[in-house]
Amino acid sequence: MKSIDIEISEVGPRDGLQSIAPIMPTAAKKAWISALAAAGIPEIEVGSFVPASVLPQLADTAELVTHARQIDGLAVAVLVPNLRGALDALTVGAHKLTIPLSVSETHSLKNLRRTHEQVLADVAAIRTAIDALPRQQRPRLEGSLSTAFGCTLEGAVPERKVYEMAQKLVAAGCDEVGLSDTTGFASPAQVRNYSRGIWALLGRERLNGIHLHNTRGQGLANVMAALEAGLTTIDASMGGIGGCPFAPGASGNIVTEDLVFLLESQGLRTGINFELLFAARRVLAAALPGVELYGFTPQAGLPKDFVAATAQ
């Protein structure tokens, strides 16, 4: 096992592919996931257990979990919108289940068509289902605090509401919570304050990760605040594809390639190899002709004489 400082969780196969019209063939998805893992990405969110009628782009999630589980050392994550999705995820044996809860209840109703109470009841039921498994087969369960930093529908989301929902998710059975800037509203001050607030309330082990968007170009600046606060897992999407399709005006995950450069250039090891990462991008580009990929580092190339922290 390589020693890494910051864990990048690649959400492109889920958050990216659900946001674009073309449906990527399953074989191409498998090749992309394998290429990402070969580059050293430690965790990949390979899909979401939603009905194919809602997101036909992700209809092959079960098959992708099975594929990804065969890759040595890779943590296989999936999104589960509800109990039914979670049961599907448990059947195929994902390592991590993420259930989103929109702190803004308006967004929750619109995005998941559920109230907070309904989501929390599902968390409790998922917990029960997980605990019925033998200990070694139990996946981690994360509650993702969507719209934590503000909502395109409700506007400002009160900080106390974020803490209240974090506490309720853990009380209902989540192993941990994650902060999610669904709408691209986050400021560095919020990232720092909310992380510290949740740690003070629930303990350090209950929050490790953050999901940031680049809607207003602030993605990597907010990563700096996350690093300063002490978060250790950061979501990103190769080529910056995706974002939240249900939040009007919001678009753009942070770009994996630029994030890896940010971390490696300041001495933080990600365990990722740039050459193989750029190769994975070419696999993605070839499978999605006509879809625009973002990211400055792949275009500019690495600086002359650059040596990544992971390579040292």
Place this chain on the structure above:
Amino acid sequence: MKSIDIEISEVGPRDGLQSIAPIMPTAAKKAWISALAAAGIPEIEVGSFVPASVLPQLADTAELVTHARQIDGLAVAVLVPNLRGALDALTVGAHKLTIPLSVSETHSLKNLRRTHEQVLADVAAIRTAIDALPRQQRPRLEGSLSTAFGCTLEGAVPERKVYEMAQKLVAAGCDEVGLSDTTGFASPAQVRNYSRGIWALLGRERLNGIHLHNTRGQGLANVMAALEAGLTTIDASMGGIGGCPFAPGASGNIVTEDLVFLLESQGLRTGINFELLFAARRVLAAALPGVELYGFTPQAGLPKDFVAATAQ
């Protein structure tokens, strides 16, 4: 005079316009500079005193200095490549003169066609010319440490070379030095370390500002490091136009609009009004049809319920 926390120095009229082919009409430049100042930008680099044969886009710099000096409270900055340019700047009465010195001597020869020794000799001569003026008419003289973070031609630039050049610039007569990531190589660790290194060597008042590029998408992340270190003046270009035309592969200043959002969203006052800033962008866009303007915040708009620190 409004109280501000971080001073944004708008370099678009110089660094931006010198990098694009179309020549912006003088009247349009004046309107743009006035619009920028009306939005609350405290300092504008309005041009460069280079021969019109080299950069015809900036041939009207003297007229722009005269125009900008009539704007109450605005600091009028210009780039001067040498003594001759500096004397022109003194004649029209710019408030601040910036002379670049490429820490990479290869880049210095290619960009300015001068050795370090020649640049330092000019700094000394400029100092003498400034000191010959009555005290109230003396502009500030800044030495800009170009390619401080690495060079597309030489590769890695030794840290000790940055400090050596900073010391020599001050010894030769600069009031202060500035750090410049001409090539888009900078990492947050470098930004922090080099700032502290120069302060330890020359005193806090000798370094205030930094010029960052977004070549690998790291611009605002590096701003976060600059803020953490304690730098107080940050260069940016409206619409992200410009960069260094002589550094192959390098492109893209950080975007003023996204920088202002980054600062204001975390409670740092810039003195800038967003509505008027976006109006200034429309003035620029109208004057440069066909030139692509960058920046996410103007496209996404401000978050619902957003209140800028300056407006509080």
